[in-house]
Amino acid sequence: MKIFRHIAARYSGFYLYFYKVTEHIFLFLRPVFMWIGLSRFEWSLSFVEWASKGILFDCRMCGQCLLSSTGMVCPMNCPKEIRNGPCGGVREGGFCEIDSRMKCVWVEAWAGVKKTGEEETFTIPLRPAEANQQGSSAWAKVIEKNKDEDELFRVKIFPPTSLEVGPHLRPSGILEQRLQAGKFVVTAELSPPDSADPDEITQRVAPLKGLVTAVNVPDGAGANCHMSSLASSVILHNAGVVPVMQYACRDRNRIALQGDILGAAALGVTNLLCITGDSIQAGDQKGAKPVFDLDSISLLRVAKMMRDDGIFLSGRQLRKKPDLFLGAALNPFASPLDARVLRMERKINAGAQFFQTQFCFDIPALQRFMAEVRARELDKKCYILVGVGPLVSAKAAKFIKSSIPGVVIPEHIIERMERAGDERQEGKKICIETLNQIREIEGVSGVHIMSYRKERLLAEIISQSYILG
Numbered sequence: 001m002k003i004f005r006h007i008a009a010r011y012s013g014f015y016l017y018f019y020k021v022t023e024h025i026f027l028f029l030r031p032v033f034m035w036i037g038l039s040r041f042e043w044s045l046s047f048v049e050w051a052s053k054g055i056l057f058d059c060r061m062c063g064q065c066l067l068s069s070t071g072m073v074c075p076m077n078c079p080k081e082i083r084n085g086p087c088g089g090v091r092e093g094g095f096c097e098i099d100s101r102m103k104c105v106w107v108e109a110w111a112g113v114k115k116t117g118e119e120e121t122f123t124i125p126l127r128p129a130e131a132n133q134q135g136s137s138a139w140a141k142v143i144e145k146n147k148d149e150d151e152l153f154r155v156k157i158f159p160p161t162s163l164e165v166g167p168h169l170r171p172s173g174i175l176e177q178r179l180q181a182g183k184f185v186v187t188a189e190l191s192p193p194d195s196a197d198p199d200e201i202t203q204r205v206a207p208l209k210g211l212v213t214a215v216n217v218p219d220g221a222g223a224n225c226h227m228s229s230l231a232s233s234v235i236l237h238n239a240g241v242v243p244v245m246q247y248a249c250r251d252r253n254r255i256a257l258q259g260d261i262l263g264a265a266a267l268g269v270t271n272l273l274c275i276t277g278d279s280i281q282a283g284d285q286k287g288a289k290p291v292f293d294l295d296s297i298s299l300l301r302v303a304k305m306m307r308d309d310g311i312f313l314s315g316r317q318l319r320k321k322p323d324l325f326l327g328a329a330l331n332p333f334a335s336p337l338d339a340r341v342l343r344m345e346r347k348i349n350a351g352a353q354f355f356q357t358q359f360c361f362d363i364p365a366l367q368r369f370m371a372e373v374r375a376r377e378l379d380k381k382c383y384i385l386v387g388v389g390p391l392v393s394a395k396a397a398k399f400i401k402s403s404i405p406g407v408v409i410p411e412h413i414i415e416r417m418e419r420a421g422d423e424r425q426e427g428k429k430i431c432i433e434t435l436n437q438i439r440e441i442e443g444v445s446g447v448h449i450m451s452y453r454k455e456r457l458l459a460e461i462i463s464q465s466y467i468l469g
């Protein structure tokens with residue numbers, strides 16, 4: 001019931017107080033529960049929890065309640081079940097990427113968090129949901145463990161990884177090396193083919209060779225199937241091109257994700273960009289089953305554990321740790337704007353070392369975002385590569401603006417395209433101007449240039465801009 005979420009977010013301060021009092025009563029009565037035997041109460045406790053939280057918070061009974069960290073809004077109502085939202089696809093006005101009639105659950109959660117005055121909690125990664133706990137009582141776990149929910153279900157926060165200290169002094173590859181050396185880095189995106197022919201990859205990447213430090217391979221971008229990111233990355237690596245393997249949580253559970261991370265590292269692919277993934281509904285196989293076992297922040301944390309602690313999420317030891325340079329996506333232009341820097345910090349706390357942003361068409365908005373990043377000194381804890389790409393026509397710009405969630409194109413850019421005699425050339429010119437302006441922004445470490453299956457055009461743009469110095 002969306003109305004319950006709305007009310008809970010609106011009066012989150014009161015609800016949180018009431019909720020905490022209830023929690024303390026449970027903990028106070030713990031000896032009684034334990035003396036009688038918690039198992040005797042568990043069923044009735046679950047029922048009361050389901051009924052009361054269902055009415056008050058539209059609770060989905062995940063069994064690992066995070067309400068006190070999410071503005072009293074149940075995150076399991078997010079269609080991607082993201083535990084660390086909001087995703088980068090939030091539509092204008094704060095509406096959901098997947099269900100455009102519904103307010104984004106995490107936009108409501110952020111509104112609730114602000115009412116409680118606990119905005120800084122948005123920087124703490126929250127644990128992924130355990131599927132086997134679905135339907136069980138979170139209250140019973142609080143009583144049994146004698147800990148409050150925050151302690152039980154939030155992730156223990158580690159000091160943010162600094163660029164100067166920590167376990168990453170030895171770079172995992174050329175991309176990390178160049179960033180560490182303070183070079184302005186250019187990366188580009190390659191669209192993997194609808195083909196089993198490896199030559200299609202090597203031919204497509206040829207114009208970019210020597211111009212860029214690394215090449216990203218999207219993972220089922222737009223929820224459409226292409227050659228896999230892992231296989232395409234290995235083909236690039238073998239062809240002497242540094243790949244950044246994008247890796248989406250949409251299509252795999254945690255077992256497959258961890259296995260592929262090990263496999264990729266074993267084959268020489270060490271740059272990993274962790275993403276949650278676009279909605280299945282964006283693609284051409286709408287009947288596919290979305291997985292979303294982890295979200296991007298949980299995936300970052302898992303990959304960091306594998307690299308730094310040499311363990312799987314289960315705690316089982318690895319014999320050889322994977323060498324990884326961990327990246328994350330960033331959308332400085334999507335709602336809620338005032339939460340974006342904090343969510344970026346949450347990703348850094350989970351393990352992100354570099355970011356590649358959504359398309360930037362709005363330099364003043366980027367400058368405002370970067371001012372906030374610098375104010376929190378996040379530019380000293382990660383590398384930020386700003387996404388850019390050429391528009392090919394005013395019509396295409398309008399289509400992207402209205403149909404691709406998370407991409408924001410200001411009206412003045414569309415008007416400029418409409419006025420132009422040669423729209424394609426104008427799009428290229430705008431892109432080059434944007435690249436040159438980004439180069440001057442303090443705290444930006446590089447650019448990430450993207451355009452679907454237009455690798456040759458990308459190479460022309462890079463050559464004609466000043467970004468290579």
Ligand code: SF4
Pocket residue numbers: 077078079080081082085086087088089090091095096097098099103104105106107
């Ligand atoms: S916009 Fe993204 S984070 Fe928000 S409810 Fe929709 S899928 Fe979830």
